[in-house]
Amino acid sequence: MGQIVCSVCNSTVDxxxxxxxxxxxxxxxxxxxxxxxxxxx
Numbered sequence: 225m226g227q228i229v230c231s232v233c234n235s236t237v238d239x240x241x242x243x244x245x246x247x248x249x250x251x252x253x254x255x256x257x258x259x260x261x262x263x264x265x
Contacts, residue, residue, distance in 0.1 A: 226241070226245070226246040227239055227240075227246070228248045229250075230250065230251055232252075237252040
């Protein structure tokens with residue numbers, strides 16, 4: 225089972241089928257991810 229985790233707020237975005245346990249980082253649509261990019265600058 226794979227898991228997609230928001231790289232900003234660390235909440236679980238989605239799950240996907242995978243043969244091994246995998247964690248991918250993305251952005252969720254429920255938090256204001258676009259307003260939290262200060263750490264990249």
